[in-house]
Amino acid sequence: MKATITPEAENAIADIAQRYGLSRESVLAMFFAVNAGGGTMAQFSIPELGGSGQWMRGGMTMVGNMFDNALKARVDALCGELAQLLATTPVFPASTTDYQVGFTSANWWPADLGVPSASGGQNDARYAIFPSTQRLAIQINGVTKVFDTGKHHIGGVQQQQGTGYGSASFTSQLGTFDVSSLPELGAQQVAETPTAAPAPRNQPDPAPRSAPQAQAPEPASGASGDSATIVADIESLAGLHQRGILSDEEFATKKAELLGRL
Template identity: 75%
Template sequence: MDATVTPEAESAIADIAQQHGLSREAVLAMLFAVNNGGGTMAQFSIPELGGSGQWMRGGMTMVGNTSDNALKARVDALCGELSQLLATTTVFPTTPSSPQGQFTANNWWPGDLGFPSSSGGQNDARYAIFPAMRRLAIQVNGVTRVFDTGEHHIGGVQQQQGGSTYGSVTFTSQFGTFDVSGLPELGTEQVAQTPVAAPAPQEVRDQAPPQPVQPQSEPFMAAPADDAATIIAAIESLAGLHQRGILSDEEFATKKAELLARL
């Protein structure tokens, strides 16, 4: 990684590395991962932290060894500190063409979207997912289109071999498999529009505050609201991960019990 950090951030990284018994390089790699996830999630591959894994603030932390709860706690604590660092400190030097916290080199998507949580592609079709913005960018044959993902929390991507159309890339969320034909396409002026409107002032003191909708990168995360259909969909996603061996029996049972308790 050739991006640099500010002196203030460099000092904080050194302190965090010492506190967690990690190398500076490992902490810096996780910092980039958390930043790429909008400060609320991270997909990473760091040998010192068990290889590939993912983290989501307030959600489930996944590491290579699914039964290593100590490592999960370590990753969660590290990512929490880095998320706080990103929120309170100028971490990346800014330039007129590179806003704070955004990497712009070789980006094919609109710069207002920032950096995706995941991207990829093959042949002449490629995609980039921006969960914090609720946006999805797809480029086919050099033409980029941006879509509003709404309530979808994308956890998987499938691309047809040799496909070079917008419909050749399909996605999986808590609602099942879909392609961009079912999503509203956005014009240029809508790309960076704030996806969630500010809540109205609280007028009734006894009314419970609205629960924040948090982006998530995998369907195994907890349902964002106590809606029966959403909870059932989340349990089904958990079952699929359990059958594939990604979740242990204990993890599946614990998370399933938490979701069922909301019904």
């Protein structure tokens, strides 16, 4: 499919091609690669630029000859200028599709993921990386899946020919991996966090329990109330007082009561 670009973009690409000593076709191919990468990265295969390679904004550039630093600098400068062109110039006429067949210019990932740091695609597969929310979105044949990237800080992407979610691999500070090692997110997988049952409202707090007070035993005085029985009761109370069961006040009160019966 041949993409249509605006006259302004066409003139800018022709000027860039002349300044870099490249053909219009090579610059246009790199332009589409930068566009597919969201203006922050590009995967390309351009003979005039050493064949297959990859560019990422911030200084990471890989070319066919890893020791050709001059070519790396040339690719980095070219991609940076094309990314600036994408940001400042109307490039595609309204309703034009992206360079990859079947890819519309509207965002295809869930809106709550935020703004991707990089996005791109090849054939019927495309990806978008969201470091702020630790998410990776991949779409295959119109079906989008979202993965949790966890501790990975993705810095590179490699897409192989083929189909399926395993056709793309990613590079982070932890090494190279594919989505098979990442947990897939979905509505059914978001479990509610169990919470403790709320305390019933409008229920009075139970009154604090106090230790039972020791009660003085009723004197075992006989019905006749004779002196001997009363004296025995006083002696019994004295024993309880000595053992600490009765307080001084309780002992004095009961003793006075018994003495009053004499």
